Amino acid sequence: MSEITKSELDRRSLLRRAAAVGLAATPAVGMLSACVGGGAEETANQATGTKSADNPLGIDPKKPVEIVIFDGGLGTKYATDVDTPMYKKKWPESEVKFTATQEVSTIVQPRLNAGDAPDMINNSGAKMMDFGAIVAAGQAQDLSELFAAPSFDIPGKTVAQTLVPGAVEQGSYDGKPFAVNYSYTxxxxxxxxxxxxxxxxxxxxxxxxxxxxxxxxxxxxxxxxxxxxxxxxxxxxxxxxxxxxxxxxxxxxxxxxxxxxxxxxxxxxxxxxxxxxxxxxxxxxxxxxxxxxxxxxxxxxxxxxxxxxxxxxxxxxxxxxxxxxxxxxxxxxxxxxxxxxxxxxxxxAAAGEIYFASSKGKNPRGGMEYLRVMLSKQAALEFTKLTKSLTVVAGASDGIEISPGLNSANDAITKAGKDVFMxxxxxxxxxxxxxxxxxxxxxxxxxxxxxxxxxxxxxxxxxxxxxxxxxxxxxxx
Incomplete structure (x- = not known):
């Protein structure tokens, strides 16, 4: 093992996970270059803060952001104990309103239809919403700007460049990304x-x-x-x-x-x-x-x-x-x-667990910024520690001590090699x-x-x- 460099191990891990996502033939960043302008006019109209290197999505630093998280197999501690504190540290004047539920459609769908939706939603569980219909109704935010924005904590890379290949495409409809499929299962x-x-x-x-x-x-x-x-x-x-x-x-x-x-x-x-x-x-x-x-x-x-x-x-x-x-x-x-x-x-094996920003909420850009926090290396690592599940952030959990189940899952992926499919x-x-x-x-x-x-x-x-x-x-x- 000592003869194999860390970079080689990282590359092997990335390739295995890229194969598992199933769409590695087209780099995520390449897709974005073709579609980043698709929702530019709509999202530009939502900008309420000054865009800068420190605020690439142009959020209003004082505007509250509301999130709804499905309380299921992954729990909610990653949101309450990791993602929200990270968001608050970055934007201390912004209040984060948090709701956990096992009935996403019951809680969220009426608000989506009324144009008063939460800003970031984890759509999952037996009561998950029809996400295709949400996209068709224009209720999901085009996330092109999110994926083209700088990574929250990996210098020199966009958010898309930090993810396993195919992660962006898997949440795309008609060539535009509307969802972050975050958990790698x-x-x-x-x-x-x-x-x-x-x-x-x-x-x-x-x-x-x-x-x-x-x-x-x-x-x-x-x-x-x-x-x-x-x-x-x-x-x-x-x-x-x-x-x-x-x-x-x-x-x-x-x-x-x-x-x-x-x-x-x-x-x-x-x-x-x-x-x-x-x-x-x-x-x-x-x-x-x-x-x-x-x-x-x-x-x-x-x-x-x-x-x-x-x-x-x-x-x-x-x-x-x-x-x-x-x-x-x-x-x-x-x-x-x-x-x-x-x-x-x-x-x-594939990326799953849909997270999306609502285009009809009070703070769509705050919802996207919350997703940018989730897609940081730090948040992804802590998510894996808390949930015993990997994420689509490439290499975020490399080298950490994991559980028997996750060890077994990693071993299965290794043995499958090129025969991992989405x-x-x-x-x-x-x-x-x-x-x-x-x-x-x-x-x-x-x-x-x-x-x-x-x-x-x-x-x-x-x-x-x-x-x-x-x-x-x-x-x-």
């Missing part, structure tokens, strides 16, 4: 490494290994696999579509995003649905359909459930309920067929289609495992959306 099968070591269970690489292990786990009196149907069906949709992506490459998921006819009934999706439908039929506790995610996660902490499909926020979300000796670890979803086009080590975007682009997928996957997993029914249902919903001229369409290449 690794998705897979989460389990207690201590329980597996105790029982001599080996993490499966193939589907045959997976089902054979599930049989052993079931015989030991433990539920092999579980997720909460009440409010966490999204986890299962991602598991199924990750398997489809491994069977047929990420192009399968791009076709779904692009509403291509036949995308949901493609062989890779049908194969994945068949495989997961069998897991639901044989190894999933039916009562989980009515449970919430924290209830199922608590059962895993009690070693009553072996595998749980989720993202790397899980470890932090369960911190208060995780007993001593419980060691979170993550495994890629096993290969479904012997001819999967991606290897068993391939894993889904996944899909339709869930943020088209809320109605996303909602249909939640109901359809629950039906598949809890009510008989009919894969063809799942695929046909989703194909019908996707094509109805494709023909709906009232819905703004997005494309992905």
């Amino acid at each position: 690794v998705f897979g099968l989460w389990y207690n490494a201590t329980l597996f070591e105790k029982n001599g269970w080996t993490v499966p690489a193939t589907w045959a290994d997976f089902t054979a292990l599930c049989d052993k786990i079931k015989a030991a009196g433990v539920v092999p696999f579980g997720y909460a149907g009440s409010n966490a069906a999204y986890y299962m949709v991602r598991a199924l579509l990750t398997s489809a992506g491994k069977i047929g490459t990420e192009q399968v998921l791009k076709d779904i995003d692009n509403l291509k006819p036949g995308a949901w009934t493609a062989p890779a999706v049908l194969e994945a649905a068949k495989a997961w439908g069998e897991i639901g039929t044989k190894y999933l506790e039916k009562s989980f359909l009515g449970l919430k995610h924290t209830e199922v996660q608590l059962r895993q902490n009690q070693d009553k459930i072996a595998f749980y499909p989720c993202g790397s926020w899980l470890e932090n979300e369960q911190a208060k309920d995780t007993p001593p000796g419980f060691k979170y670890a993550v495994a890629p979803y096993p290969s479904v067929t012997a001819s999967d086009k991606l290897p068993a080590t391939a894993i889904n 996944g899909y975007l339709f869930d943020t682009w088209y809320k109605k289609l996303h909602d249909e997928s939640l109901s359809a996957v629950n039906d598949l997993m809890f009510n008989g495992g009919d894969a063809q029914k799942f695929c046909d249902r989703m194909e019908t919903a996707a094509q109805a959306l494709a023909k709906d001229s009232s819905v703004k369409k997005q494309t992905r290449s």
Whole structure:
């Protein structure tokens, strides 16, 4: 290890994370040069302070800024204990009004519609808003100026230049950035490494290994696999579509995003649905359909459930309920067929957790400045320490001591190498289609495992959306 320089390690880390974001072919700063003028007139009209090197966004230093943060797996301490104090230190005359909620749409959507929105919003959770509709309604601030502004604490670089490649594009619509997808998440099968070591269970690489292990786990009196149907069906949709992506490459998921006819009934999706439908039929506790995610996660902490499909926020979300000796670890979803086009080590990891500034609030520029603080190296490092989750700020957490779950996630990314892929975007682009997928996957997993029914249902919903001229369409290449 001593023969490898720190810069080489940093570069490897950056490239792994760039691959995980999935859009590394186009540098973020290059995209900005093409679109930075797109919202220039609108944002210029909002300037209420004098632009300078110290105040690149032209905020009013005395104007209050209001933020709303989703209180979920990541908690809110990063906002209350890190980001807000940093903002206040920079702008001591500005009051920061903070609200935490688990029902973002209930709290924020009426205010957006009334033109009295908070200035910066974390749009997440089961009650997240339809962000595509927010963009289409002109309620989200064009963040081009934010990404072109100097970094808060990295000299000589713009905000965009401090991020992993693809981070800007992932929050872009029609070539303009409207969201910061801040948290870098690794998705897979989460389990207690201590329980597996105790029982001599080996993490499966193939589907045959997976089902054979599930049989052993079931015989030991433990539920092999579980997720909460009440409010966490999204986890299962991602598991199924990750398997489809491994069977047929990420192009399968791009076709779904692009509403291509036949995308949901493609062989890779049908194969994945068949495989997961069998897991639901044989190894999933039916009562989980009515449970919430924290209830199922608590059962895993009690070693009553072996595998749980989720993202790397899980470890932090369960911190208060995780007993001593419980060691979170993550495994890629096993290969479904012997001819999967991606290897068993391939894993889904991507930037997620939407943060945006409202264009209709009282202080849109204050909202952008708050995001600039969040995208500083210092704030990103403290976020990782508090949440056990990485961010899109490149290299911000290099060299720090991390938790078992995050160590496992990093190890999975390393083993995946070039086979880390982003996944899909339709869930943020088209809320109605996303909602249909939640109901359809629950039906598949809890009510008989009919894969063809799942695929046909989703194909019908996707094509109805494709023909709906009232819905703004997005494309992905």
